[in-house]
Amino acid sequence: MSASHDDTLSPATAPSAGSPQGGADAQGRGDHLAHVLLNLGLAALFTGLYVQARDLPSSMWEPLGSGSFPRLVLAALVVLNLAITVKEGRRFMAQPAAARGQAGTWIWRHRLAFAVLGLFAVYIITLPWLGFSLASFGFLLAGQWMLGARTAKPVAIAVVIAVIFSLGVDTLFRDVFVISLPRGLFG
Numbered sequence: 006m007s008a009s010h011d012d013t014l015s016p017a018t019a020p021s022a023g024s025p026q027g028g029a030d031a032q033g034r035g036d037h038l039a040h041v042l043l044n045l046g047l048a049a050l051f052t053g054l055y056v057q058a059r060d061l062p063s064s065m066w067e068p069l070g071s072g073s074f075p076r077l078v079l080a081a082l083v084v085l086n087l088a089i090t091v092k093e094g095r096r097f098m099a100q101p102a103a104a105r106g107q108a109g110t111w112i113w114r115h116r117l118a119f120a121v122l123g124l125f126a127v128y129i130i131t132l133p134w135l136g137f138s139l140a141s142f143g144f145l146l147a148g149q150w151m152l153g154a155r156t157a158k159p160v161a162i163a164v165v166i167a168v169i170f171s172l173g174v175d176t177l178f179r180d181v182f183v184i185s186l187p188r189g190l191f192g
Contacts, residue, residue, distance in 0.1 A: 037097035039111040041090050048086035055079040064184070071184050120151055136189025141171035 058079060061072035112119070128144040135143070149163035178184045 034097055034100045034102060035106070036111050037093045037100065040093040041097060044086040044090040044093065048083050048090065051079045051082045051086065055083065066183070117151065121148060124148055124151065132187055132189075134190055136191060137186035138171045138175045139189060139191060140187075141174065142167045145170055 055076055058072045058075040061070070061075065063070035063072070124144060124147055128140055131143075132140045145167035146163055149166065150160070154160050154163040175186055178186050
């Protein structure tokens with residue numbers, strides 16, 4: 006084991022006051038187990054979405070259909086998550102048991118990622134009712150706020166980005182690719 010991977014606490018990895026479970030950079034078996042569980046969960050989620058993408062309407066003008074690109078992306082994500090699971094599983098098995106609380110530390114360190122993942126779940130759930138443009142606008146605006154846009158100038162930039170991407174992607178798919186994205190109850 007190299008010196009860069011030893012389990013001793015250096016000043017850089019000492020527990021910080023801001024984290025509830027100890028050091029923000031603690032490495033160990035719990036860290037790898039958390040990665041395995043997260044990636045298995047994401048692989049299961051993406052597999053479910055892949056199955057649902059088969060139900061997307063097909064076009065008689067497009068040989069691949071509107072579900073082909075989402076299925077390609079979701080299949081790639083499943084393969085990527087499974088590869089990460091195997092890599093982290095090997096690391097998990099190679100390390101001795103570590104102190105308790107490292108999975109909780111990992112969750113605390115990745116709380117922003119979990120918040121964005123939760124926001125994405127809300128986006129997917131509300132997409133059929135709000136429609137693509139409105140749901141995407143809300144998702145992009147809320148995501149940028151979560152990532153730190155809190156004052157007037159960054160919020161204004163976030164609104165511009167959300168409008169451009171939500172309406173722009175909808176227009177691109179509708180007018181260029183001739184693929185109708187969900188309109189929702191208001192569209």
